[in-house]
Amino acid sequence: MSAAAKNLPDERGRFGPYGGRYVPETLMAPLEELERGYAAARIDAAFAQRLDDLLHNFAGRPTPLQFAERLTAHLGGPRIYLKREDLLHTGAHKINNCLGQGLLAERMGKRRIIAETGAGQHGVATATVAARLGLECVVYMGTEDMERQRLNVFRMRLLGAEVVGVDAGSRTLKDAISEAMRDWVTNVRSTHYLLGSVLGPHPYPAMVRDFHKVIGIEAREQILRAEGRLPDLLVACVGGGSNAIGLFHAFIGDESVRMLGVEAGGRGHGLGEHAARLAAAAGYAGARPGVLHGTYTYILQTPEGQIATTHSVSAGLDYAAVGPEHAWLAKERRAEYTAVDDDAAVDAARTLARIEGIIPALESAHSLAELIRRAPQMSLDQVVIANVSGRGDKDMDILARYL
Numbered sequence: 001m002s003a004a005a006k007n008l009p010d011e012r013g014r015f016g017p018y019g020g021r022y023v024p025e026t027l028m029a030p031l032e033e034l035e036r037g038y039a040a041a042r043i044d045a046a047f048a049q050r051l052d053d054l055l056h057n058f059a060g061r062p063t064p065l066q067f068a069e070r071l072t073a074h075l076g077g078p079r080i081y082l083k084r085e086d087l088l089h090t091g092a093h094k095i096n097n098c099l100g101q102g103l104l105a106e107r108m109g110k111r112r113i114i115a116e117t118g119a120g121q122h123g124v125a126t127a128t129v130a131a132r133l134g135l136e137c138v139v140y141m142g143t144e145d146m147e148r149q150r151l152n153v154f155r156m157r158l159l160g161a162e163v164v165g166v167d168a169g170s171r172t173l174k175d176a177i178s179e180a181m182r183d184w185v186t187n188v189r190s191t192h193y194l195l196g197s198v199l200g201p202h203p204y205p206a207m208v209r210d211f212h213k214v215i216g217i218e219a220r221e222q223i224l225r226a227e228g229r230l231p232d233l234l235v236a237c238v239g240g241g242s243n244a245i246g247l248f249h250a251f252i253g254d255e256s257v258r259m260l261g262v263e264a265g266g267r268g269h270g271l272g273e274h275a276a277r278l279a280a281a282a283g284y285a286g287a288r289p290g291v292l293h294g295t296y297t298y299i300l301q302t303p304e305g306q307i308a309t310t311h312s313v314s315a316g317l318d319y320a321a322v323g324p325e326h327a328w329l330a331k332e333r334r335a336e337y338t339a340v341d342d343d344a345a346v347d348a349a350r351t352l353a354r355i356e357g358i359i360p361a362l363e364s365a366h367s368l369a370e371l372i373r374r375a376p377q378m379s380l381d382q383v384v385i386a387n388v389s390g391r392g393d394k395d396m397d398i399l400a401r402y403l
């Protein structure tokens with residue numbers, strides 16, 4: 001499967017049975033226009049060069065692959081390397097995708113960008129890129145999330161974006177996405193919808209992955225330089241799945257490299273208590289394949305097929321659906337998925353802060369928690385790369401209350 005794996009999705013946007021384009025008729029033309037625009041940009045050397053330049057000089061790529069010397073000694077297991085996406089401008093991997101899509105919008109003649117945001121990080125990255133490129137920016141955000149991430153709301157407004165509160169449903173990310181899609185249908189001539197993860201209808205899952213795969217391309221070169229060989233294991237947290245697929249993708253063809261995605265285990269295994277869509281083997285209830293926001297994938301839902309509510313201490317992992325490529329990697333058993341609960345994630349954040357001097361985002365802390373759990377069973381000569389998808393500054397309020 002490895003050779004084929006690299007070439008997915010197929011022309012219909014399918015990763016095996018997952019993915020695709022399940023949208024109302026009104027969205028077909030905008031998506032087809034976007035698909036054509038992206039296909040043209042992909043083979044445009046000037047576009048690639050401009051993106052490279054911004055990634056380097058504006059966002060801060062390449063990010064270091066840091067040997068976590070003290071964490072390695074502390075856990076007494078494999079040699080642990082941290083891919084430091086937290087060091088990027090705006091504090092997380094999300095800027096990779098925002099720069100890519102921002103330049104694409106510009107290339108397609110769209111002067112207005114809309115986005116949705118959960119943790120606020122994607123909204124901040126989008127507002128940042130819109131400011132840098134001189135584009136108008138409107139960000140939809142659930143009012144519950146606005147409350148949880150007040151500082152990010154302020155940042156977006158400071159950057160010149162309009163933040164629109166969404167008071168419907170659970171007042172979180174999935175409601176903001178519905179609102180953004182409505183806006184797009186109405187204003188498509190002037191507007192690009194800058195989707196924030198490897199979700200939504202084709203071509204988004206493939207396009208967002210492509211803008212993040214630089215993470216794994218860099219990490220692969222860096223680990224070969226540092227260790228002279230490939231890693232045994234990659235670990236990353238999975239909300240929609242963009243930082244994880246960004247790290248994984250360059251290694252999909254390397255069968256010796258195991259991949260582990262870590263979802264939000266929240267505060268329990270019952271439906272509504274967690275956001276674990278692919279970790280059924282670990283006992284998390286409620287995930288079945290279905291369609292949400294234009295893509296066919298694993299979704300947390302009630303027995304009647306209603307989208308379930310979710311819970312996580314980290315807003316960035318708190319979403320009912322997972323990217324379709326991850327659903328497929330799970331089905332093919334090319335990647336493994338598990339979940340970590342709120343308490344373990346908070347503990348891991350504290351451990352990394354004290355032992356390595358890095359305060360990770362609570363999202364990233366989920367992957368570190370699972371690594372901390374597994375490391376003692378691994379051998380000293382093994383090599384692991386953990387993706388530190390973002391920094392924890394945005395989570396200080398939550399951490400302070402929690403501890």
Ligand SMILES: *Cc1c(COP(=O)(O)O)cnc(C)c1O
Binds near residue numbers: 237240244389
């Ligand atoms: C948004 C976010 C995530 C989750 O999104 P993915 O698409 O799964 O990567 C993870 N970590 C951080 C720091 C984030 O901001």
